[in-house]
Amino acid sequence: MVHRAVKPKSVMVWAALGHNLKSPLVIVPQGVKINADVYLDMLEREVLPWLDEMKVKVVFQQDGAHRAKKAQEWFKMVFGDKFIRKDEWPPSSCDLTPLDYSIWDLLERDACAVPHKSVESLISALHRVWERLDQETL
Numbered sequence: 001m002v003h004r005a006v007k008p009k010s011v012m013v014w015a016a017l018g019h020n021l022k023s024p025l026v027i028v029p030q031g032v033k034i035n036a037d038v039y040l041d042m043l044e045r046e047v048l049p050w051l052d053e054m055k056v057k058v059v060f061q062q063d064g065a066h067r068a069k070k071a072q073e074w075f076k077m078v079f080g081d082k083f084i085r086k087d088e089w090p091p092s093s094c095d096l097t098p099l100d101y102s103i104w105d106l107l108e109r110d111a112c113a114v115p116h117k118s119v120e121s122l123i124s125a126l127h128r129v130w131e132r133l134d135q136e137t138l
Contacts, residue, residue, distance in 0.1 A: 009119045013126060014042065017098055017138055018058060023050055025130045027123055036068035048078070059083065103138065 012034070016023035026046045032038060051058060060075060060083035067086040075083040110132075111125040
């Protein structure tokens, strides 16, 4: 018999991939609803410093979820023409990014191989699995 929680706790995470490049895993605080303001704040606090530190040039690709005018203007200001605009992204195609069609499944499978008694345990497992993912897998 397998026991499962009816409404298990979950976490929302953000990550980025590139050729020989893997971002830190960003954990969204519990209860936070992601809107354009929250998303852009997270990018400014967590992602831009990491990109500056890595000294790499990127083309920013996302899953099309952040199509708000404010977000699109911010991407244009920060990345210039090095981001995929909302009108260049196919409609209803949230699973086109490598993270969505492959890596999140691996992360979830390995991090959730055993049940977690707390959100903190789940977050620790996610970080461990993320750090172990090698470039060949990515």
